[in-house]
Amino acid sequence: MSIEKTVSALGEFQLIETLFSRLVMADDKRIIKGVGDDSAVLNIPRTQHLLTTTDTLIEGVHFNSDTDPFILGRKALRVNLSDIAAMGGVPHWYVLSLAIPSTTSLKWAEEFARGLDEAGKRFNVSLVGGDMVASTGPIIITITLNGLVGEGRAIMRSSAQVGDRIYVTGTIGDSALGLAHRLGRVKISDAHHIEFLKHRHQIPEPRLSVGKMLQDTAIARSIIDVSDGLVADLEHICSASGVGARLHADKVPLSDAARAVLDGDDTNRMMQMVLTGGEDYELIFTASADIADAISDITDQTGVALTEIGEIVKGESVVTVCRDGEPWVLERGGWKHF
Amino acid sequence: MSIEKTVSALGEFQLIETLFSRLVMADDKRIIKGVGDDSAVLNIPRTQHLLTTTDTLIEGVHFNSDTDPFILGRKALRVNLSDIAAMGGVPHWYVLSLAIPSTTSLKWAEEFARGLDEAGKRFNVSLVGGDMVASTGPIIITITLNGLVGEGRAIMRSSAQVGDRIYVTGTIGDSALGLAHRLGRVKISDAHHIEFLKHRHQIPEPRLSVGKMLQDTAIARSIIDVSDGLVADLEHICSASGVGARLHADKVPLSDAARAVLDGDDTNRMMQMVLTGGEDYELIFTASADIADAISDITDQTGVALTEIGEIVKGESVVTVCRDGEPWVLERGGWKHF
Numbered sequence: 001m002s003i004e005k006t007v008s009a010l011g012e013f014q015l016i017e018t019l020f021s022r023l024v025m026a027d028d029k030r031i032i033k034g035v036g037d038d039s040a041v042l043n044i045p046r047t048q049h050l051l052t053t054t055d056t057l058i059e060g061v062h063f064n065s066d067t068d069p070f071i072l073g074r075k076a077l078r079v080n081l082s083d084i085a086a087m088g089g090v091p092h093w094y095v096l097s098l099a100i101p102s103t104t105s106l107k108w109a110e111e112f113a114r115g116l117d118e119a120g121k122r123f124n125v126s127l128v129g130g131d132m133v134a135s136t137g138p139i140i141i142t143i144t145l146n147g148l149v150g151e152g153r154a155i156m157r158s159s160a161q162v163g164d165r166i167y168v169t170g171t172i173g174d175s176a177l178g179l180a181h182r183l184g185r186v187k188i189s190d191a192h193h194i195e196f197l198k199h200r201h202q203i204p205e206p207r208l209s210v211g212k213m214l215q216d217t218a219i220a221r222s223i224i225d226v227s228d229g230l231v232a233d234l235e236h237i238c239s240a241s242g243v244g245a246r247l248h249a250d251k252v253p254l255s256d257a258a259r260a261v262l263d264g265d266d267t268n269r270m271m272q273m274v275l276t277g278g279e280d281y282e283l284i285f286t287a288s289a290d291i292a293d294a295i296s297d298i299t300d301q302t303g304v305a306l307t308e309i310g311e312i313v314k315g316e317s318v319v320t321v322c323r324d325g326e327p328w329v330l331e332r333g334g335w336k337h338f
Numbered sequence: 339m340s341i342e343k344t345v346s347a348l349g350e351f352q353l354i355e356t357l358f359s360r361l362v363m364a365d366d367k368r369i370i371k372g373v374g375d376d377s378a379v380l381n382i383p384r385t386q387h388l389l390t391t392t393d394t395l396i397e398g399v400h401f402n403s404d405t406d407p408f409i410l411g412r413k414a415l416r417v418n419l420s421d422i423a424a425m426g427g428v429p430h431w432y433v434l435s436l437a438i439p440s441t442t443s444l445k446w447a448e449e450f451a452r453g454l455d456e457a458g459k460r461f462n463v464s465l466v467g468g469d470m471v472a473s474t475g476p477i478i479i480t481i482t483l484n485g486l487v488g489e490g491r492a493i494m495r496s497s498a499q500v501g502d503r504i505y506v507t508g509t510i511g512d513s514a515l516g517l518a519h520r521l522g523r524v525k526i527s528d529a530h531h532i533e534f535l536k537h538r539h540q541i542p543e544p545r546l547s548v549g550k551m552l553q554d555t556a557i558a559r560s561i562i563d564v565s566d567g568l569v570a571d572l573e574h575i576c577s578a579s580g581v582g583a584r585l586h587a588d589k590v591p592l593s594d595a596a597r598a599v600l601d602g603d604d605t606n607r608m609m610q611m612v613l614t615g616g617e618d619y620e621l622i623f624t625a626s627a628d629i630a631d632a633i634s635d636i637t638d639q640t641g642v643a644l645t646e647i648g649e650i651v652k653g654e655s656v657v658t659v660c661r662d663g664e665p666w667v668l669e670r671g672g673w674k675h676f
């Protein structure tokens with residue numbers, strides 16, 4: 001029997017040195033001081049506004065004890081990157097708070113750090129600080145990510161206007177269906193479909209290039225990313241902008257795998273899962289009606305499909321979901337945290 | 339029997355609205371957008387560098403289940419403020435990640451928010467974002483605090499020079515003795531002393547005014563705040579600066595309450611507790627030998643005592659603790675996280 005080495009064998013400082021020093025990119029001129037002092041010191045370019053967002057993942061709530069830590073590291077950073085994309089910004093630095101039981105295997109910590117490293121290098125963001133503490137309970141991962149956007153150029157939720165068209169990137173519902181399959185709540189026979197949906201749940205794709213182009217071209221009036229669910233997050237735009245929305249369920253873009261599930265014998269329930277399941281990390285944005293050319297330009301340059309799924313209407317924070325042109329009352333809302 | 343209302347009765351969004359909206363200060367011109375979008379948008383003044391620090395407090399590790407949530411809210415913000423003080427900066431904004439079981443009483447959450455509010459108003463910092471999630475285990479509080487400091491003016495740990503004198507603010511060891519008393523590890527008879535030490539453990543005083551003056555006057559070569567323990571944190575300065583230090587235990591400033599404990603019958607053990615116990619949140623700084631006038635100016639203006647406790651010497655990351663002029667080998671180091 002081999003005895004697995006735990007994080008307590010190294011201690012905090014050596015652990016940080018061993019695991020996380022490689023996550024610090026040395027060639028970022030904006031980082032005056034990264035990890036290793038009481039706080040990081042960062043140089044914000046003139047003409048830029050700072051973006052700050054934070055997300056927490058808890059074992060037993062957002063992931064399971066047997067979740068691959070390499071995937072978890074990638075996901076933890078990606079969900080924060082999605083928030084910067086939803087402002088039209090460019091991500092730059094993050095701080096990590098990692099609470100893990102002292103009995104956590106060193107291998108787990110190494111794989112988690114490798115996941116962060118992969119995502120950091122892929123999206124060009126650097127670790128500049130953090131805190132490692134011993135948890136008496138579950139593993140808790142909090143990342144606070146900073147980005148930059150031109151002064152006055154951040155795209156808020158609150159600027160949607162009546163008459164705007166509503167667009168969404170990529171496809172919706174894959175993540176929820178991937179999770180539902182893992183939990184045994186939906187049967188899927190095609191192995192490729194299962195693999196695809198699982199991947200979409202595990203490795204969200206922050207739509208940074210689309211967000212940046214929407215900001216550069218000043219096309220989008222408002223953006224949000226889909227974490228709580230398509231309907232719930234569209235409601236957040238409505239609530240912040242003091243408007244309503246009509247969402248055409250038939251127009252919501254689906255992957256082949258999701259389409260196959262919906263073609264099964266539980267279409268109603270599955271469609272609601274797609275619309276409300278959440279964790280898609282696609283962008284919803286609103287734009288004036290006359291931008292078809294610009295939309296196809298963005299798709300050409302980013303390779304990401306943009307699909308019109310509804311329109312902003314008068315009303316107070318209400319999303320009317322339509323199906324075959326008729327209002328359709330859903331049985332459940334978005335992800336509830338409590 | 340009264341049924342206590344829990345946080346799950348409100349749900350995430352109403353909870354945030356109810357508890358935390360008042361923590362947002364409306365009159366801060368630098369906050370373009372605070373709570374309520376995918377990320378906060380902040381205006382960093384030209385000529386300023388950004389400071390970022392993060393700290394996590396976990397129930398069962400950093401505080402007990404019966405800790406007064408009002409005190410906890412104050413402390414959670416204050417420990418982060420201390421890190422900004424240790425850079426010579428001015429704190430401005432924070433984001434909060436709060437993981438609490440859904441069975442947490444609403445009263446607890448209200449009191450915690452009231453504590454944050456008190457500290458935020460006292461030190462002029464505003465909540466600009468956060469995340470609230472349901473914990474399956476302990477309460478976990480992560481705060482990431484941003485501050486500003488003039489370009490090139492942040493005071494690092496790494497700039498101590500051989501010949502520098504070592505100073506410390508306030509008094510050392512009160513927090514450790516306060517905790518030790520609560521845990522029954524030290525007997526104290528004087529009720530006023532007990533109350534004083536308990537207060538020092540519960541409500542650390544971030545030395546922002548001293549840190550700012552040390553930066554304004556360019557007196558300090560290096561600063562760190564004492565969280566892990568006086569010796570351990572002085573070692574961090576030595577390690578970052580590639581120097582050694584001599585620390586005169588007899589010169590370490592003590593409160594009347596700590597002095598009374600050390601006058602008891604377990605002086606050796608108590609003195610080591612003072613030097614290594616941690617959570618003092620006082621500043622250690624190093625400065626050239628000829629600044630006595632400037633030191634007394636700072637004390638006059640801030641009301642905070644500054645005491646010379648040693649000097650930086652040649653050597654590699656070693657702190658030699660001296661007592662009656664002789665080296666004294668301690669039995670334990672600083673706070674170990676794992």
